[in-house]
Amino acid sequence: MSCYIGIDLGTSAMKLLLMDSCGDIKNIVSREYPLEFPNPGWSQQNPEDWRRALMEGIPELLDGFDGETVAGIGVGGQMHGLVVLDEDDNVIRPAILWNDGRTAKQVDFLNNEIGKQRLSELTANIAFAGFTAPKLLWMKENEPDNFAKIAKIMLPKDYINYILTGVHSCDYSDASGMLLLDVKNKRWSEEMLAICGVKESQMPKLFESWECIGTVCEHIAKQLGLGDNVRVCAGAGDNAAAAVGTGVVGEGGCNISIGTSGTVFISSERFGVDNNNALHSFAHADGGYHLMGCMLSAASCNKWLMENILESDDYSGQQAAIGEDKLGENHVFFLPYLMGERSPINDTDARGMLIGMTMDTDRADIVQAVLEGVAFAIRDSVEVARSLEIKIISSRICGGGAKSELWKRIFANVLNVELECPVSEQGPGMGGAMLAMVACGEYADVKSACERLVHIASTVKPEAELTAKYEARYQQFRKIYPTVRELFREI
Numbered sequence: 213m214s215c216y217i218g219i220d221l222g223t224s225a226m227k228l229l230l231m232d233s234c235g236d237i238k239n240i241v242s243r244e245y246p247l248e249f250p251n252p253g254w255s256q257q258n259p260e261d262w263r264r265a266l267m268e269g270i271p272e273l274l275d276g277f278d279g280e281t282v283a284g285i286g287v288g289g290q291m292h293g294l295v296v297l298d299e300d301d302n303v304i305r306p307a308i309l310w311n312d313g314r315t316a317k318q319v320d321f322l323n324n325e326i327g328k329q330r331l332s333e334l335t336a337n338i339a340f341a342g343f344t345a346p347k348l349l350w351m352k353e354n355e356p357d358n359f360a361k362i363a364k365i366m367l368p369k370d371y372i373n374y375i376l377t378g379v380h381s382c383d384y385s386d387a388s389g390m391l392l393l394d395v396k397n398k399r400w401s402e403e404m405l406a407i408c409g410v411k412e413s414q415m416p417k418l419f420e421s422w423e424c425i426g427t428v429c430e431h432i433a434k435q436l437g438l439g440d441n442v443r444v445c446a447g448a449g450d451n452a453a454a455a456v457g458t459g460v461v462g463e464g465g466c467n468i469s470i471g472t473s474g475t476v477f478i479s480s481e482r483f484g485v486d487n488n489n490a491l492h493s494f495a496h497a498d499g500g501y502h503l504m505g506c507m508l509s510a511a512s513c514n515k516w517l518m519e520n521i522l523e524s525d526d527y528s529g530q531q532a533a534i535g536e537d538k539l540g541e542n543h544v545f546f547l548p549y550l551m552g553e554r555s556p557i558n559d560t561d562a563r564g565m566l567i568g569m570t571m572d573t574d575r576a577d578i579v580q581a582v583l584e585g586v587a588f589a590i591r592d593s594v595e596v597a598r599s600l601e602i603k604i605i606s607s608r609i610c611g612g613g614a615k616s617e618l619w620k621r622i623f624a625n626v627l628n629v630e631l632e633c634p635v636s637e638q639g640p641g642m643g644g645a646m647l648a649m650v651a652c653g654e655y656a657d658v659k660s661a662c663e664r665l666v667h668i669a670s671t672v673k674p675e676a677e678l679t680a681k682y683e684a685r686y687q688q689f690r691k692i693y694p695t696v697r698e699l700f701r702e703i
Contacts, residue, residue, distance in 0.1 A: 216654075217229070217645065218638070219285065219641060220287075220639075227640075230273050245262065251314070253551070255311045271437050274437050274438075285442060285644075286445045286644030288449070288454065288643050289370075292390065293309045293368040294307060294308045295371045296361075301363075305355065308347045313560045315560075316560045318339075322391070328489060334404050335391050335392070335401055336394075340554050340558055345404060362410070366380065377425055378426070379417075382418055382419070383420065383421040383449075384420060385497045386449035387400075388494035392404050392408065393495075395483070427444065448640075451477050452477075452643070454611075454640045455479060457644075460479050461479055463479070463480055474509075474510025474511070480503070484503065490556035491503045491504060491593060498659060507589045509548050510613060531579060534580045534618060538576065540682050545567050555592075556592055561700045587619075590626075605629060610634065611639065624672045636666075
């Protein structure tokens with residue numbers, strides 16, 4: 213039986229899984245790497261660390277297994293990161309990541325001088341600090357010597373595919389988040405490239421996520437312990453890959469991911485844009501489209517609280533102190549904008565904030581406030597979707613935060629939706645492996661792979677009384693940011 217490797221190129225670690233054609237996961241390994249924060253609000257990473265994780269991770273993954281059975285590889289990766297190569301395919305500078313906030317000036321230029329309406333016409337989106345185009349403009353202005361060296365512009369997971377195959381590629385779902393793609397017509401936007409001062413020859417070739425871009429180079433295959441002719445598919449942005457891994461394809465599916473970032477992902481067979489561009493309008497890995505709301509800090513808020521403030525790694529123990537009587541009753545609120553925010557407020561100046569504390573506020577109240585603040589912020593994006601008359605009755609849920617039963621319960625009641633928990637929690641990695649299966653002909657299309665391989669383990673249902681309590685709390689929460697917005701700009 214053939215096996216497939218799925219790779220999740222995350223912000224803090226690369227997770228690799230080995231899965232057979234029936235969907236049974238044979239092995240999982242993870243390789244961590246550092247983040248760099250050279251200035252406040254900046255976030256970057258050395259692509260060489262990704263290469264090392266790949267070259268060490270796959271042999272570890274295959275330890276005890278026959279590498280000759282691997283037929284294909286698919287990558288789901290962190291989106292928007294700017295990876296630039298010179299004419300010899302050497303990395304020019306550290307990759308500027310999706311959660312980097314250095315481009316406020318360039319975002320203002322694009323949104324206000326080029327104009328949001330024109331941007332939306334060209335790319336179906338407006339400028340956000342995390343997107344790739346503002347990063348190019350920042351480089352052009354602040355690192356002109358490096359900018360002049362650029363021969364190829366890539367995204368993080370595409371650099372992994374380049375290491376494997378030597379091919380400069382990008383899929384439509386990931387390219388959608390660059391603000392350089394005409395999403396509706398699935399082609400590079402000549403006008404946006406000109407605005408950023410780059411040529412189409414500097415851009416990678418575009419593919420559908422399940423299309424084969426090539427095979428693993430012979431010398432790389434030998435180093436990794438793979439056989440000949442291992443196919444590599446174009447892969448997908450992490451959220452689109454996670455949607456495939458959780459079976460959210462076709463018309464009307466929804467997935468909520470609680471990872472480093474948080475997303476609400478709504479799949480559609482038709483192209484569509486909301487009037488205020490509060491949600492991103494991207495291509496999907498199944499060949500269709502999707503709307504997506506993205507918050508920059510989700511599970512990372514809880515990680516920050518636990519490790520930086522409470523200096524604890526006992527996540528479940530800290531949450532155990534949140535009793536039944538506390539749910540829906542907390543008077544402490546948390547704004548989860550530790551890295552600024554994207555959807556739906558698009559404010560690089562926004563910051564994290566605890567409000568409502570009194571002398572009897574305890575540790576459990578603050579832990580609870582952080583969990584609830586992330587759920588409230590995701591609901592902000594859900595409310596935009598509902599304003600478009602999109603009905604969200606149920607949703608799949610994945611990501612590291614979804615391992616917490618308490619957090620899932622809070623989400624179900626804050627959003628008033630049923631949450632379906634897939635058997636596998638390996639969203640982007642599993643999605644990458646499934647896309648590789650389609651590339652190898654194991655399944656006819658992405659939808660067929662999802663129908664066969666994705667199964668639901670459990671469902672978390674909202675509770676009427678608790679939903680009503682959280683409705684009242686959410687209406688209070690949504691007033692906080694507009695009240696302090698100008699203060700953030702001052703400080």
